[in-house]
Amino acid sequence: MKSHIYSLLALFIVIADVFAKDVRKLCTNTLGSRSCGQCIKQHPDCAWCLDPHLVGPSRCDLKSEFQGKCAPSLIYSPTTEVRIVPQNNLPLGSKQADGVTIVQLEPQQVVLRMKPGNHKFYNYLISYLISHPNFVTSMK
Structure with missing residues (x-):
C-alpha cells in the first residue's frame, strides 16, 4: 500500500515539474519578453520584472524565478x-x-x-x- 502511495506521489511531482517547465517556456518565449503586457497575457503565472537593468535573457518569467534577480517590489504580477x-x-x-x-x-x-x-x-x-x-x- 505504501509503495502505491509513493509511486503516486512521485508521478504527481513529475507531472507538476513538467507543467511548471511548460508554463515557464510560455513566460520566457520571444513574445512574452517583448513587453509587460505581452508577458502577463502569456499565462496567469507569468510575472514581469519592472527593473530595466535586470541581467538575463528575459524580464518575463515565473514569479518564483525572480528570487534574487529582481526586487520583490519591482515584480509585477496582477x-x-x-x-x-x-x-x-x-x-x-x-x-x-x-x-x-x-x-x-x-x-x-x-x-x-x-x-x-x-x-x-x-x-x-x-x-x-x-x-x-x-x-x-x-x-x-
Missing part, C-alpha cells in the same frame, strides 16, 4: 479579484422606480479585476419572471 460590493438594489422580483423594470439578477453589482488568461466562476441568482413583457421563452 491578481484576479472578484468582489461583491454592497448591494443597494431592490430584491429579486421587485419593480424599479420607473415601475416597469423588474429585478431578475442578484447580485447586481460585482467588481471584477481579471488577470489575462485567468478564469473565475461565480454563481448568480436569476429570477425568471414569466409575466414580464420582455420575457421570451420557447418550450419544446
Whole structure:
C-alpha cells in the first residue's frame, strides 16, 4: 500500500515539474519578453520584472524565478479579484422606480479585476419572471 502511495506521489511531482517547465517556456518565449503586457497575457503565472537593468535573457518569467534577480517590489504580477460590493438594489422580483423594470439578477453589482488568461466562476441568482413583457421563452 505504501509503495502505491509513493509511486503516486512521485508521478504527481513529475507531472507538476513538467507543467511548471511548460508554463515557464510560455513566460520566457520571444513574445512574452517583448513587453509587460505581452508577458502577463502569456499565462496567469507569468510575472514581469519592472527593473530595466535586470541581467538575463528575459524580464518575463515565473514569479518564483525572480528570487534574487529582481526586487520583490519591482515584480509585477496582477491578481484576479472578484468582489461583491454592497448591494443597494431592490430584491429579486421587485419593480424599479420607473415601475416597469423588474429585478431578475442578484447580485447586481460585482467588481471584477481579471488577470489575462485567468478564469473565475461565480454563481448568480436569476429570477425568471414569466409575466414580464420582455420575457421570451420557447418550450419544446
